[in-house]
Amino acid sequence: METLDLVWLVPALPLAGFAILLLFGRRLGEPAAGWLATLACGASFVATAVVFVAMLGEDEHHRSHVYDLFDWLHVGGFDVKVGFLADPLSIAMALFVTGIGTLIHLYSIGYMHGDEKFSKYFVYLNLFVFSMLMLVLGSNMLVTFLGWEGVGACSYFLIAFWFSKEANASAGKKAFVTNRIGDWGFLVAMFLTFATVGSLDYSVVLEGAPELAPVTATAIGLLLFLGACGKSAQIPLFVWLPDAMAGPTPVSALIHAATMVTSGVYLMTRVNPILAQGYDWVPTTIAWVGVGTALFAATIAVAQNDIKKVLAYSTVSQLGYMFLAVGCGAYVAAIFHMITHAAFKALLFLGSGSVIHGMHGEQDMRRMGGLRKLMPLTCATFIVGWLAIAGVPPFAGFWSKDEILLFAWDKSPALWAVGIVTALLTAFYMSRQVFMVFFGEQRWRIEADEEHPAAEPHESPWLMTLPLVVLAGLSVVVGVLNLPFADSTHFLEHWLHPVVGANERILDVSTATKVGLALIAIVTALVGIGLAYAVYLRRRIRAVEPTVLAEAWYYDRTITDFVGGPGEAGFEAVATFDQTVIDGAVNGVAGAVGGGGQGLRVLQTGFVRSYALGIGVGVVALLVYFLTRAM
Amino acid sequence: MIAVAEVTPAWYLVLGSILFAIGAVGLFVRRNPLVMFMCVELMLNAVTLTFVTFSRMLDDIDGQTVVVFVLVVAAAEVVVGLGIIVALLRKEPTATADDLNVLKG
Numbered sequence: 091m092e093t094l095d096l097v098w099l100v101p102a103l104p105l106a107g108f109a110i111l112l113l114f115g116r117r118l119g120e121p122a123a124g125w126l127a128t129l130a131c132g133a134s135f136v137a138t139a140v141v142f143v144a145m146l147g148e149d150e151h152h153r154s155h156v157y158d159l160f161d162w163l164h165v166g167g168f169d170v171k172v173g174f175l176a177d178p179l180s181i182a183m184a185l186f187v188t189g190i191g192t193l194i195h196l197y198s199i200g201y202m203h204g205d206e207k208f209s210k211y212f213v214y215l216n217l218f219v220f221s222m223l224m225l226v227l228g229s230n231m232l233v234t235f236l237g238w239e240g241v242g243a244c245s246y247f248l249i250a251f252w253f254s255k256e257a258n259a260s261a262g263k264k265a266f267v268t269n270r271i272g273d274w275g276f277l278v279a280m281f282l283t284f285a286t287v288g289s290l291d292y293s294v295v296l297e298g299a300p301e302l303a304p305v306t307a308t309a310i311g312l313l314l315f316l317g318a319c320g321k322s323a324q325i326p327l328f329v330w331l332p333d334a335m336a337g338p339t340p341v342s343a344l345i346h347a348a349t350m351v352t353s354g355v356y357l358m359t360r361v362n363p364i365l366a367q368g369y370d371w372v373p374t375t376i377a378w379v380g381v382g383t384a385l386f387a388a389t390i391a392v393a394q395n396d397i398k399k400v401l402a403y404s405t406v407s408q409l410g411y412m413f414l415a416v417g418c419g420a421y422v423a424a425i426f427h428m429i430t431h432a433a434f435k436a437l438l439f440l441g442s443g444s445v446i447h448g449m450h451g452e453q454d455m456r457r458m459g460g461l462r463k464l465m466p467l468t469c470a471t472f473i474v475g476w477l478a479i480a481g482v483p484p485f486a487g488f489w490s491k492d493e494i495l496l497f498a499w500d501k502s503p504a505l506w507a508v509g510i511v512t513a514l515l516t517a518f519y520m521s522r523q524v525f526m527v528f529f530g531e532q533r534w535r536i537e538a539d540e541e542h543p544a545a546e547p548h549e550s551p552w553l554m555t556l557p558l559v560v561l562a563g564l565s566v567v568v569g570v571l572n573l574p575f576a577d578s579t580h581f582l583e584h585w586l587h588p589v590v591g592a593n594e595r596i597l598d599v600s601t602a603t604k605v606g607l608a609l610i611a612i613v614t615a616l617v618g619i620g621l622a623y624a625v626y627l628r629r630r631i632r633a634v635e636p637t638v639l640a641e642a643w644y645y646d647r648t649i650t651d652f653v654g655g656p657g658e659a660g661f662e663a664v665a666t667f668d669q670t671v672i673d674g675a676v677n678g679v680a681g682a683v684g685g686g687g688q689g690l691r692v693l694q695t696g697f698v699r700s701y702a703l704g705i706g707v708g709v710v711a712l713l714v715y716f717l718t719r720a721m
Numbered sequence: 722m723i724a725v726a727e728v729t730p731a732w733y734l735v736l737g738s739i740l741f742a743i744g745a746v747g748l749f750v751r752r753n754p755l756v757m758f759m760c761v762e763l764m765l766n767a768v769t770l771t772f773v774t775f776s777r778m779l780d781d782i783d784g785q786t787v788v789v790f791v792l793v794v795a796a797a798e799v800v801v802g803l804g805i806i807v808a809l810l811r812k813e814p815t816a817t818a819d820d821l822n823v824l825k826g
Contacts, residue, residue, distance in 0.1 A: 695822070696821070697819050703749060706745060
């Protein structure tokens with residue numbers, strides 16, 4: 091048990107890194123500040139690994155361990171400790187957060203080379219890792235919420251990192267405001283939980299979940315889902331994520347692909363007993379929102395020309411898959427896809443960062459092409475990520491996506507159908523990206539003009555390619571975590587069993603169906619790739635990229651118009667109400683009292699004898715009153 | 722033979738009310754702050770006399786207890802009141818209570 095207590099070190103190390111960098115970051119300068127941050131994150135990974143190994147030594151029923159660091163709040167019956175919950179779910183999360191985080195820290199040293207705010211960048215990065223670990227490891231909802239807000243704030247800092255450009259600053263604000271809507275849901279869910287259960291500790295809340303009234307459980311579940319929608323960019327709160335690409339590319343990889351956006355999925359998985367206690371339509375709603383987001387975002391990704399925007403919408407789409415899994419009761423599959431997605435999406439983002447770096451800041455895929463000869467390592471690793479996300483076996487994405495689709499089929503073939511269409515689109519748009527960037531003509535050379543001189547693309551330094559290679563390796567092999575061949579190869583399922591086992595959906599499909607579905611998925615992926623090959627490489631079919639898709643179904647603009655038009659009028663009305671009615675009432679009371687005083691001051695003559703007369707008259711009046719009443 | 726009237730508690734009450742009336746009238750009609758102050762003291766003592774009388778009549782010690790408190794309060798009040806009056810008269814030897822009107826609203 092003692093080794094498990096070390097769990098507090100996991101968030102403490104990045105916090106220490108943050109504190110040191112905050113105080114001495116500028117003096118350390120480049121690259122020492124970056125190395126220190128990487129070291130802090132790496133040490134945190136080692137600490138997580140130590141806890142993980144210790145946990146492996148315990149038997150299944152003793153793997154959940156709470157370590158309380160100190161009392162935080164103690165108000166009446168409201169008792170909150172800063173405590174850490176080390177259990178299979180949180181440690182699995184912490185492992186990939188710190189692991190991939192370390193790689194991205196390392197990559198950032200190369201990517202941020204020469205930036206004047208080099209050390210500040212790593213301050214934020216370490217603070218982010220700390221917040222994310224608090225979120226994941228918190229033993230009660232309030233500590234999770236602390237991390238939840240922390241990652242939101244860091245996200246804001248990092249999206250608006252180059253804030254001297256107007257667009258970046260407003261993208262940061264957009265992310266922050268959109269997240270606040272979700273946070274409202276989380277907050278109210280906490281109030282409701284405390285009001286009904288009387289505690290915010292996961293151990294108490296989740297054990298008491300079966301005794302909750304279904305309507306209460308439904309309310310808490312839906313409110314938490316709203317929070318998750320904000321953080322994990324689901325309909326209707328996904329708008330911030332594509333704009334979040336304004337930040338440095340490693341940030342996009344770390345925050346907006348691998349870690350922060352997965353926190354909604356983590357939260358849903360963590361509170362699975364509450365979801366199970368709610369009405370039956372709650373998981374169905376979650377599944378449809380998830381699969382709807384997946385399809386919606388995939389259609390948008392097809393028509394984007396910015397190399398990072400494609401990946402951003404692809405992230406929204408893949409997160410949709412995870413929510414589909416949660417809604418189908420496939421919590422293991424959700425976490426499995428989260429882990430594989432973290433590996434290949436971090437790889438793709440870092441790969442795109444490498445391309446942008448090599449192209450001297452160019453992000454438009456229409457001015458790329460033929461880069462495979464000039465950036466061989468980036469190209470090779472990017473292709474691995476592409477095959478993984480497209481769902482080509484044996485790469486990681488295939489196994490996790492296939493498992494989600496299997497559960498979706500079991501819940502409702504309609505869900506599966508939407509999922510498989512999304513898979514087709516995924517394979518298509520990712521292939522489109524690979525073909526446009528790495529294959530075909532060297533458009534940047536051909537179409538060079540005054541405004542866009544021919545860039546001289548070059549391969550990135552080893553600091554950037556090393557993480558790419560490691561992540562590519564992961565993207566190939568991480569699928570072995572949960573192979574579907576035999577019960578004994580379901581490693582992740584066995585590992586997560588103590589946390590989610592009770593509410594995991596029990597599959598009712600034959601082996602033949604499983605194989606059939608897997609074959610359909612493979613064929614779908616290959617068709618998508620083939621289609622993209624015909625359209626973008628062979629040019630046999632004319633590319634169809636309607637404006638409505640490029641403009642993201644005008645969703646963003648509709649919201650802007652709504653908030654700018656009727657929304658602003660509404661806010662104005664509320665502001666007027668505040669100024670006239672609310673302020674009017676307050677100022678009116680004060681004015682009435684003041685006026686009354688002005689009127690009464692004439693009575694205060696200052697002559698002592700007139701006061702005495704007043705008292706005398708009063709006494710006489712009282713006497714008369716009492717005497718006449720007595721008679 | 723001189724009829725010796727028996728002194729009953731009623732006498733004390735009458736004396737008390739006479740003293741109180743003198744004090745009250747003095748307070749209203751005089752302008753010298755020192756005299757007005759003495760009138761107030763007179764009224765206070767009239768009340769204490771009444772308290773003691775009732776205490777005796779009803780055989781209840783509470784009345785006499787109150788008197789002790791009144792004496793203490795009166796002593797404190799004299800200190801403050803006399804201080805103000807002395808300060809006032811030093812500044813303006815012919816001052817009346819009406820000159821103390823700086824608290825006018």
